[in-house]
Amino acid sequence: MSGWSTMLGGLAIWLLHFGLVYAVPSLDAIRAMKPQTLHTLHDVSTASCFGMALVLVIGCWRGAAQAPPEKAFRERLGSLGAAVAAVAILFQAAPDWIGRI
């Protein structure tokens, strides 16, 4: 399983973050919540997911450098996937941040 988690971890975090930032405004639609609470939920989700993605980027990058070819391939995929995820997480978070201006 660790091979698959390495490869797909970053992308899974991306999707998880997407689910969270979609769920937060939907929560608001279900029961009116204070804007500050929603913003905090959004920011905490974003910071956590971004942090996890960064950890994966660094971990996989270092792993790829020392690994044999089969494993290096998976680590490289994991590293770049997490890097893309990190950027995407910020991009996905942007609509809410822009909305606060």
Add this chain to the structure above:
Amino acid sequence: MSAVEEPSETGFDRTLYDRFPTKGRRPKGEVEALEEIWCGPKGWQWITVINNNYVGVYYVGAAMLFFVLAGVLALVMRTQLALPLQGVLSQETYNQVFTMHGTVMMFLFAVPAVEALGVLLLPQMLGARDLPFPRLSAYAFWAYLIGGLAFFCSIFFGLAPDGGWFMYPPLTSTTYSPGINADFWLLGIGFIEISAIAGAIEIIVGVLKTRAPGMSLDKLPIFAWAMLVFAGMIIIAFPSVILATTLLELERALNWPFFDAARGGDPMLWQHLFWFFGHPEVYIIFLPAAGAMSTMVAAVSQTKLVGHWMVVLAFLATGFISFGVWAHHMFTTGMPGTAIGVFSAASMAVSLPAGVQVFSWIATVASGKMKFNTPGLFVLGSLLIFVMGGLTGVMAAMVPFDWQAHDTYFIVAHLHYVLIGGMVFPLFAAIYYWTPMSSSRPLSEHLGRWVFWLMFAGMHLAFLPMHLSGLMGMPRRVWTYAPGRDLEIPNLISTVGAFLFAVGVLVWIIDMCRNFRPFGASAGNPYNGGGLEWLPSELYSIRSIPVVTSLYPVWDQKNLARDVVAGRYFLPGAPTGGRETLVTSPLNAEPQHLLPMPKPSGWHVWAAVFTAGFFLLLTIQAYAASVISAVLAIVCVIRWCWFLDHPLPQAKVDVGAGIQLKTYDSGPTSTGWWAMVITLVVAGMVLAMSVFSYVFLWSRSTAPWPAPVNLLPALTTGGLNLAAIALAWLANRMMKRPLLATLLMVLAGAAVAAAWGLDLNGWREAGLKASMSAQGAIVYAMHAWQGFFVGVSALMALYVVLRWAFGYVGSDRPATMQLIGLFLAYVAAQGLVLLCLPRLLALAAP
């Protein structure tokens, strides 16, 4: 082999690979034995055949038949729209025709065509004798063909669905769509999705478990990567549409108000469920085509794919993020502003992986020596068309623009550019490219160029003006339009283009009739492809299964074809005397065991016939006949399964170079275990979408949703479900005592049934009625779903008892009991979700 090695994934000693290619001559009669075991069909065996070389060709052929049929419908529509106020079709018929065109293209052509390509190509690409469940492939094919033809024929009786290919309620409710037209769509599509899921299970297990030794993930062909992601997406996305169609059919047949706002339902639920499937569907169609493109672009450029691993990442990224864009079809429905922003951002982001693929193809073409043969032309044409469609997609991802373009011909143009560029052109490229592999004659280069240019010109003529007519305000799905609004010329040009495209397809049909000669010798490797599929092969696939050390083994591994044909690699003969293939590990493809494969029989065909019969008879409301057909289908499936899980007399055999492998395995190394786990993921996705539906409807309700208050039955239900999990686990620990193991498994089945009955009774006693409110509808729908699983559990319990009676339960053959144990544990866990969800939400009033 590299100096630094990753530890073995399975304990297999990889230095054994150094024994290959073996030296010396193989014993006489090996090839003859293989030919006899894998011989072609005669007479009725053409129907019961299961070899992928046959089923794959049937499958592609059927998909292309539906492409042509749906294309004819398009021509009829374009004739109607060529001039204003035409009377070629009545309004009602036009509604049926556009609904059938979209539905057949999406469900009966696009997904099955790429799945068919996988069935045909994957075993050869992976170095397997066949996919691991050949009867499942054949079942999927027959179910699809029979169901698809019956569904299509509905148009000849005026019974075809007419609510558009996404069938939004309330338009498709009984109020606005009386009659059985909508039911044909709901039951027909639900059934065809089952076929698609069966094919996806086959593909996932095939790619992960039946690769040639040494074909680790970094050496996995790019097409196989694409098919793996594609099949994974089917497993996640399709359950959503199965649930949606079931709910709408329940509403229509039993008046359960899931989508009826007057009784607490919400038509928006349909849109969420449909598009959670519908948008990933676009990528489901696109990814295998992109995999084929990535393979072909390397071959026609005679160089390796630039950025192979980035393209793999792009496939994976597309697979993930495509599940975050479904609501971009719903920008005009009044969703919360921030949610719209998030979906808009994701919709733009998903164009990045597509961009990576496009740039990789351009770089590959630029770095190699491009040959402008027919596959090459289609590859380039596809690139251009897909990029154009992708750009208008990014435009539509911008909310203000989408508000203007929504439901206009601009969107029709966009989706056709994406689908034709992203799937149809790559498919035609693939047909021209891979035909020499499965036909004794390649298709004609001369005619192929005509096909390309006619289709290319026709495509642009047909769809480029639609951007304009859309921006000028022409809504999609209109039966006609008024003169004097400047729509005449763009529509006339579109019609001319559509007919030009059709002429291209006609020339292709002529080419196929003249040159396609399947099931015999292959025409060689005229495009000099680098994958294993280009090794000389027969009906048993390749003579021996090589150790793969390169992503392009035919290019990089010296004398590979010679040694493979000489039987100098794995499995040069048939050591068990039957059909078989190697099972390898998912990451590094290390040999694990030998998989005995079935011979052809008629049971899967009958199972497909009766399954189709069940759905079709249900559609025309012949309930008794439908039930009989279902029972017959179950009997056929049980008889089919009866052949499974019988260990061979030889516990281990020599698979080449003195390497001994087991002929039986169970648990996570076996293919059956993987198939069951994937099946349970499908079931879990239906459950997850049901939970989403419950929460969605609950959140829309202004009244509280109460739950049964009596604590004791709830605790008993929970206890019974937990006991079922424990009993199923215990049964597998007691395999040395067959009677006890059987009894424990039967008890586990009884426990889940009792838990289900008790929970259901609690709701009935609480006075909840299914037709009364959305809560009633969704609660009983979820219990009906659980009831279906309880029914299957009962059948499994019966099956275990039968196996015990025949002496087939024992520690020497644990696989069946393991799989049934897994299933029962899942059913019990699902019962726990059903128990907890309503009670937890009842505590939090909406």
